[in-house]
Amino acid sequence: MSAQPLLSGWTVDYGDGPQAITIPHAWNEDLPVFDEGPVVYELELTIPPDAQVLRFHGVSYAADVLINREVVTRHRGIWDAWEVPIKKYQGQSVLLTVRVTKNGGLNYPVEEAASGFLPYVFHTFGGIFREVEIDTAPSAAQSVPTSRASVDGPHILVDGAPFYMRGILHWGWYPELGHPNPPEATIRAELEQIRSFGFNTVKFCLWAPPHRYLDLLAEYGLVGWLELPLWNPSSQPERLGQIRKELEAIVRQYAHHSSIIAWTIGCELGEGIPVEFRQELVELVQKTTGCPLVRDNSGGAEMYGGDLREFGTFDDFHPYCDTQFFPSVLDCLNTGNHGERPTLLGETNDTDVHRNLEALRKVDPFWASGDVNRNAKGVRWQYDLPHFLTKNRFATAPTENRHFRLMESSRQKALFVRKAVTEHVRARPDFSGYVITGLRDTPISTAGFMDDWNAARFDPGEIETWNSTDVFYQIPVRRPSWKHGGNRPGYADSRNHFVGRILLKVGLAVEQGKTVEVRWSIVSSEGIIVAEGRGETVSIPTLSARKVAEIHWQCDQPGEFTLVVEAPGIRNAWPIWVLTRPNFEGWTIHDPAEVLTDLIGTPDGVGRISTRFRPESRPSIQFLLDDASLPAPFWRESAYEFFDAEFWQDLGFAERWERLMPISCDRVIDIDYIAKFWGRDYQVLMNRVDVRTYEEAPVLVRYPHGYVTTLRPFGGLGKQPQCVTNNPAGSRFLSRLMHLRYLGATP
16 A cells, blocks of 8 residues: 555544544644643554554654554654554554654753754744654655756856856744644745745745645745754753754755755854864765755854854855945955855845734734733743734824834835845855845744735735846945045945936846846936936856946936836836035034034034034034934834924935935934933934834934934945935935924024
């Protein structure tokens, strides 16, 4: 006979009597989340006369198997399949009992097992969560095919063709199921969505998916990266021995999947993991799979600490940084190899959004609950939802607080960040690909392409220009500044310009080599083409990037425009804002931070511009760099509210992320400190909402006699232009703040 599934007829006993269930099964909310068991599963069956083994495809975590009340097998491990010999019971009616204890409790702490990352997303899960079957023969070792991947210097090839990795990070989070064993219909829907977004790789981050998932990848034209479930493990030798045993079983059982083109031993491993342990596992994976892309530590010790001796055949970094710093961080990571081997960004480009708190409050899912029986903290470092969900203003009074508008605003911000970052990566062909974090929202993050309800957050059309085989990108114009006797790194702003002659540069990154002639046009906000042309015919080598157009545009009128660049089958576009250069006369300047040195102040001006807080009584604009402020990223983990529509309509910055980029900050106002001197008679004009903790802090406030802000019209962070007069968006921002009608006076 062939393998016979044993999915029905089971009971589960939590200590209060058996209940009928089917397999796969995880006990989830049937018990308090911190209850490790043991839980008792039973099945009465007749063993066929030719049966040899019972096969369990996945039990979490420790299982004692009894037949007729006699222990016949003990097993530890979540992700591997294992078998129980049953030849001696052929033809008999037996009682099969499985006592299951999950990891995460006192018996099997998370760090002492190959637990992966799910305990840090929500919690551990327990049960017979994958299929059980009876078979006439033990599993035979499956042949391992020649890897579909190969490496040529920094380049990856799949099936002999050039391959640029566009990956999505998958943590195996399936709250509807309570375990990471989705049915085939769910897998197919997921793969269809992933493909529609333009990805070609699924990175299974710190979990082993069901084998059917890996079998289906090829049908959808996708490949996989399998990362073994090693994250923050115990460093005790006896515990590592058990973890190694579990990891070895995964490697042996998954080695035959031709869809896996890359392996990593673990993720962001820091101090405490012996060098020899990592080296031996790399050698095991290489020997067992024959895969040319194997790495011990996804993320890298250079970024996450630990012994700097690392092993494998490619470099792998996890740059998570504020968007204005991304180009310089990429340049930092792009040194050292010079084409010797592939460099992948194994996790990157996360950007959290404002989630639907109103719906969560109404539904009260277990993973957001304040009931510790349903949602104990466990080992999570991020455990905010239970504390604020029932009282947060967006959840309790969504209409009054423009809840849905903030959801859409933060969604658009996420699109801007993802596009900008990906274009920065594609402009650097020494990188061989990226994996974006992540597929779906989780209790600790809202960076998903799919939301809490597993609905697509983005339309594929919003993504195709930047997450595709070939991608146009803007090349920044160099503008080194001069300070203290020498040059400093500096660039002009690609999106914001002063009236006059404007230089725009465009590059193209390709997967397959091609020759292109680019067409470009500049379109006004009314849809009128104000300039157009063609670039020179350029040949771009495989897996490379080249400048394909240099545009010299004489723009004599301010306005809003769009730069559109096209070639057969390729298109991209960027908003362009052109401004009249303002006059900054008439104000006194107090600049201890030395960031306004390009401005000339007036000793007895109508007001004071300062780069250090001081309790002025006359009109003032106060830029906070360190004092009276607190650190906070501008782009990561945040959404923004803009108040006073007339004010923002005049400035032109509200929710215009390309205009906020050159003035974005890395701090928020310490309003309690300011209030000690100026009191509470202020209006928040721009408010930062932390979309993980839901703490709030302003970045721009207006007092009756002045403004206080951490925004930076003088730029200076990362890719931002240096100084106000080189920063068109910054010049606009500062000049409008100086317009006294907003302070109750007439200029």
